[in-house]
Amino acid sequence: MTLQRSARTAWREATLAFVVARGCVLGAFAVSRLVVDHLGVRGVGRLHVEQGLMTWDATYYWSIAHHGYGGSPADAVRFFPLYPLLGWLGGLPLGGHEAVPLLVIGNGAALVALVVLFRLVEDQFGDSDLARRSIWCLALFPAAGIMAFGYSESLALLLSVVALWAARRGRWWWSAGAALALGLTRPVGVLVVVLVVAELWRQRETLRGHPSRLVGAGAALLAPIVGTLGYLLWIGSRFGNWLAPLDEQRKLRGAFRDPFTRLWDAAYDTVTSSRVDVFNLAFALLLIAALVVLVLRRAPWGWVAFAAANLIVALSAEVFTSVGRYGLVAFPFAVGFATLLRRREHETAWLVLSGGAMVAYVVLTFIGGQVP
Secondary structure, eight states: OOHHHHHHHHHHHHHHHHHHHHHHHHHHHHHHHHHHHHTTOOTHHHHHHHHTTSOTTHHHHHHHHHHTTTTSOGGGGGSOSHHHHHHHHHHGGGTSOTHHHHHHHHHHHHHHHHHHHHHHHHHHHSOHHHHHHHHHHHHTSGGGGGGGSSOSHHHHHHHHHHHHHHHHTTOHHHHHHHHHHHHTTOGGGGGGHHHHHHHHHHTHHHHHTOHHHHHHHHHHHHHHHHHHHHHHHHHHHHHSOTTHHHHHHHHHHOSBOOHHHHHHHHHHHHHHSOOTTHHHHHHHHHHHHHHHHHHHTTOOHHHHHHHHHHHHHHHSBSSOOOHHHHHHHSTHHHHHHHHTOOSHHHHHHHHHHHHHHHHHHHHHHHTTSSOO
């Protein structure tokens, strides 16, 4: 497939997947509104529906964009600055209405991320149909509805795939820029260093003969660490405690737990007593299955390590939440799902099931039944 034809195909498939996913979210919102209005739901459930796509963590991003960290709740420091900063900049010509640019940036990043992921998978595996299936699996993953909300996941996903895409083409300074931005977007953005290390190793012979490229590659390796540390040091200078974002995150998620025993505890509790972890347990099992597929199908070791690192971080906390969102940014999981769907009927069945689960999950998110 020529580059021009590949680009057209990527945009066509990404746009279609994007529109279908947004249709699912719109349908979920309509159902949520009916539930709230006709079943008399009050309190938190009604509040989330009234807040629309700017609910849950999106309220923090809006607060930071509108008031800054100083005028936001103390625990807002756990949200890294790039996404709300872009929202603030976008809100300047709108008279301070930051919700609009936050949603535009998030949804625009989601669309472009699907396009780049298509090109990345096609380039890595030489399989345009696998690339197509991968972006559909990601767009309709049950937790992917959150990419329509005012969350930073879409931006983080875009920066992750761009960092790897640029590195694969030897455009190390572009990769460094994306990796630096990723370090300023999410605390786990620093894990992109795994992908950069893998590309450094793959291109080691080429880099030896080009000192200038080696410098750029070194910059790409350090960039996500610099971005993360830069934010932490700024917080320290502003509020007197550079570990405040990590401390606030620890208050929410609890102390470090061995991910294997935490997963076992969630499974045991779900079977015997509490159902509070059922959704995150289901997400964890799906992601583990996708990781196994990546290993068995001999996906690049950097992709496997990146996915595994994100999964371990998601599972290694006392409070077992948002596992699905962690899986979204770790894009190799989508490739793992897509690898199994070689037959059209299997693909169709999976996407219908997954899209239906996304609608249900978003409904629960709106009515307060599940923390996204």
